[in-house]
Amino acid sequence: MEYAIEATDLAKSYGEGHTRVEALKGISMAVRPGELFAIMGASGSGKTTLLMILGLVTEPTEGRVLLEGENIYNGKRFDLQRLRREKVGFIFQFANLIPFLTAKENVLLSLELIGIFGRQADSRAMELLEYLEVADRAGNLPEQLSGGERQRVAIARALANNPAIILADEPTAALDTERGLSVMRLLRKVSKDQGTAILVVTHDTRMISEVDGVIRLMDGRMVEHGDSKRQPQSQNGR
Amino acid sequence: MNLAVKDIRYHFFKFLTSTIGVGLLLMVMLTIGGIIRGIILDSSTITETTGADLWVVQxxxxxxxxxxxxxxxxxxxxxxxxxxxxxxxxxxxxxxxxxxxxxxxxxxxxxxxxxxxxxxxxxxxxxxxxxxxxxxxxxxxxxxxxxxxxxxxxxxxxxxxxxxxxxxxxxxxxxxxxxxxxxxxxxxxxxxxxxxxxxxxxxxxxxxxxxxxxxxxADPDLLRNIRRRTQQQVLGAAALDPRIGGPLAQQASQIAENxxxxxxxxxxxxxxxxxxxxxxxxxxxxxLEVYTAAREVNMQLMGSNRLILLQLSLFRLILLVIAGVVIGLITYTFTLDKLKEIAVLKLLGTQTRRIYAMILQQAVLMGLLGTLLGAALEFASEPYFPRRVVATRGDVVQMLIVISVIAFLASIMAIRRATKVDPRSVLGT
Incomplete structure (x- = not known):
């Protein structure tokens, strides 16, 4: 298994007839374990749609997605919810931690979802919080954390299930440049240390310095892939 | 980790005030039940404590x-x-x-x-x-x-x-x-x-x-009057020998005064x-007429007493519906307040039943705690009612069961709303 995630000829359209909107057309891309890629593009370019498809939230109209070599949208009824909690980690723009859970409980929740409970879950949660240097805030509620700390906890939560891929939706948008870069460096570190493929949706070109490659979208089409050699062969011969 | 409890802990004041509101409503319901039992007890106490199997009357x-x-x-x-x-x-x-x-x-x-x-x-x-x-x-x-x-x-x-x-x-x-x-x-x-x-x-x-x-x-003046009239009637009714008529008239007046x-x-x-x-x-x-003890109690529950009982029962039923609506609306509002969290939970792959359980548990917990609070207030206030109010532990247990069912039904609306939450809504925001 060379790629953590691999998409071929992805297309996504909404509506029928005159109202049909093609959000994505012929997207093919691949990311190896331990790589950090940025998905960039203007508003409406299809970034979020691509994220949803890769995050197993929305099925593509056409195309194929292999997650750790497993064909996800192959017509069989996969339990996408289960695959999501076992193989995908999410990081959001505003961290989106569960406000009524402490930092540690937010991480524990992800562990519980994959069936890890008790001491094992406890030590794994603390290990992750220590790794992300927020262990001293373990007992604090999200509202008691700074923006940067929240994102660190969100990264810890995303890492908890030891996912094949982490999808980060504008994780630096709510932070100033310094903190944003700090988060990107952290994601860079995480991808290397944990061997996790990370895809970051971002508008901020200043963050590109930290990534291994950029997938650039325009009007639903991919106009740039960080490393064209890695781009999987299109089934349509494109 | 129980998400319902964690959420309640976080929104404690909101949950507490809502539960107090529900509790007060349920207190009224329990009190009405207590009044109903009080009326029935009042209507049966004498009959029951007498211990008679039959009551013989005119x-x-x-x-x-x-x-x-x-x-x-x-x-x-x-x-x-x-x-x-x-x-x-x-x-x-x-x-x-x-x-x-x-x-x-x-x-x-x-x-x-x-x-x-x-x-x-x-x-x-x-x-x-x-x-x-x-x-x-x-x-x-x-x-x-x-x-x-x-x-x-x-x-x-x-x-x-x-x-x-x-x-x-x-x-x-x-x-x-x-x-x-x-x-x-x-x-x-x-x-x-x-x-x-x-x-x-x-x-x-x-x-x-x-x-x-x-x-x-009777009043002494009335008695004297009755005595005089009875004697005159007896003596005037027939021309009796005074030796017979005198004692007869006296006896007749005694019968009248009996x-x-x-x-x-x-x-x-x-x-x-x-x-x-x-x-x-x-x-x-x-x-003579003979009634069983149970029939005697029933007779005392006739007429206005029965109508009062029916009126109270209807009022209690209306309150039960109101309690259901109140719990439903509170649960629905609680759910509306955490739609984003529900979307995040769904996106993280949280089992749907776990999210629904969180909503249901909160509604049921509010109902159960409200019932216990209502029961405590009802028991404490019973002595201050002018008429006997008797709620029992059985009433509380019954209410706990009924309110659990009501809370379950009331949370359906909130659960339906949670069902519609799209996990995609947290992406791109």
């Missing part, structure tokens, strides 16, 4: 509680000697009153004021003043027979043949206090508790003779003898 009358029933006292000797009768006890019972200034509490005054809101024009202007008449039920019985006070909570039972009474605490009388009933003064020698009639009027026990005097003795009447005879049936059999025997041979 032919074609629904006595002795809801209609007047009078017949000669000596009937009971005949009934006592009938086959299957273990004990027959003649009873006198009727409402009476005394002029007695009450000492209203501040709460009672407040309740009077509250009653006048919107009804002031419907009552006499002086109605606000507390009534000066105390109404009660006098029960006369033969000491040693059934029909007397079941339990004395202070003082003692009636021992002397005359001028002693046992009163319920609700009369406001104290042991040793003297009270004028009819033409004589009586001493309170003992007190009972919760001995009231279906009208909630407290009971005063007296010996049979005393009760007959209190309830049947107070040796009873309102009912309480009958205890011998073990092993069918109650119906004895009832039929008495009806056939003595030309």
């Amino acid at each position: 032919k074609a009358w629904l006595g002795p509680f809801v209609e007047i029933s009078r017949f000669p006292e000596d009937y009971y000797h005949a009934i006592q000697s009938m086959h299957g009768v273990a004990e027959a006890s003649p009873l006198v019972m009727a409402w009476d009153h005394v002029e007695r200034a009450m000492r209203p509490t501040q709460l009672m005054k407040f309740m009077y004021m509250n009653t006048l809101i919107g009804t002031r024009t419907m009552v006499e202007p002086g109605w606000i003043d507390m009534p000066h008449d105390s109404r009660f039920i006098v029960i006369g019985y033969e000491p040693g027979h059934i029909g007397g006070p079941p339990t004395i909570i202070a003082g003692r039972g009636i021992e002397a043949s005359h001028y002693e009474i046992v009163a319920d605490v609700k009369t406001g009388l104290q042991v040793g206090e003297r009270i004028r009933l009819g033409d004589f003064d009586y001493t309170v020698v003992g007190l009972t508790r919760n001995m009231v009639g279906y009208t909630a009027d407290p009971v005063i026990y007296a010996s049979l003779d005393d009760a007959q005097n209190i309830l049947f003795e 107070v040796s009447l009873v309102n009912a005879i309480a009958v205890k049936v011998a073990p092993g003898v069918p109650v119906d059999e004895v009832a039929q025997e008495i009806t056939r041979w003595k030309h």
Whole structure:
């Protein structure tokens, strides 16, 4: 298994007839374990749609997605919810931690979802919080954390299930440049240390310095892939 | 990790205030249940505590509680000697009153004021003043027979043949206090508790003779009048020999003045003898009406009492629906407040049933805690109600079950809303 995630000829359209909107057309891309890629593009370019498809939230109209070599949208009824909690980690723009859970409980929740409970879950949660240097805030509620700390906890939560891929939706948008870069460096570190493929949706070109490659979208089409050699062969011969 | 509990901990004040609101509503529901039970208990207390299997009353009358029933006292000797009768006890019972200034509490005054809101024009202007008449039920019985006070909570039972009474605490009388009933003064020698009639009027026990005097003795002027008229009628009816006519007229006037009447005879049936059999025997041979104890209770729950019970039941049902709507709306609002969290949970792959369980558990927990709070408040407030209110632990358990079901149904709306939450909504925001 060379790629953590691999998409071929992805297309996504909404509506029928005159109202049909093609959000994505012929997207093919691949990311190896331990790589950090940025998905960039203007508003409406299809970034979020691509994220949803890769995050197993929305099925593509056409195309194929292999997650750790497993064909996800192959017509069989996969339990996408289960695959999501076992193989995908999410990081959001505003961290989106569960406000009524402490930092540690937010991480524990992800562990519980994959069936890890008790001491094992406890030590794994603390290990992750220590790794992300927020262990001293373990007992604090999200509202008691700074923006940067929240994102660190969100990264810890995303890492908890030891996912094949982490999808980060504008994780630096709510932070100033310094903190944003700090988060990107952290994601860079995480991808290397944990061997996790990370895809970051971002508008901020200043963050590109930290990534291994950029997938650039325009009007639903991919106009740039960080490393064209890695781009999987299109089934349509494109 | 229980998400419902964690969420409640986080939104504690909101949950607490909502639960208090629900609790107060459920307190009213439990109180209405307590009032219903109180009315039924009031209507059955005398019948139950007397311990009689059958109540014998005047032919074609629904006595002795809801209609007047009078017949000669000596009937009971005949009934006592009938086959299957273990004990027959003649009873006198009727409402009476005394002029007695009450000492209203501040709460009672407040309740009077509250009653006048919107009804002031419907009552006499002086109605606000507390009534000066105390109404009660006098029960006369033969000491040693059934029909007397079941339990004395202070003082003692009636021992002397005359001028002693046992009163319920609700009369406001104290042991040793003297009270004028009819033409004589009586001493309170003992007190009972919760001995009231279906009208909630407290009971005063007296010996049979005393009760007959209190309830049947006519005014002396009226008696003289009756005596004179009866003698004149007897003497004028026939030209009798004065040697015969004189004593006859005197005897006739004595019959007219006779107070040796009873309102009912309480009958205890011998073990092993069918109650119906004895009832039929008495009806056939003595030309009296016989009712079972259960029928007596039913009669007291007729008419206005029954309508009050039905009215209260309907009100309780309406409150139950309101409680369901309130819990439903609160749960729905709670859910609306965390749609984003639900979307995140869904996106993280949280099992749908776990999210629904969180909503359901909160609704049920609110209902259960509200019930316990309502029950505590209801039990604490029972003594302050002017009429008997009796909620039981069974009522609370029943309410816990009912409210769990109501909360379950009420949370469906919130769960349906949660179902519609799209996990994609947290991406790109």
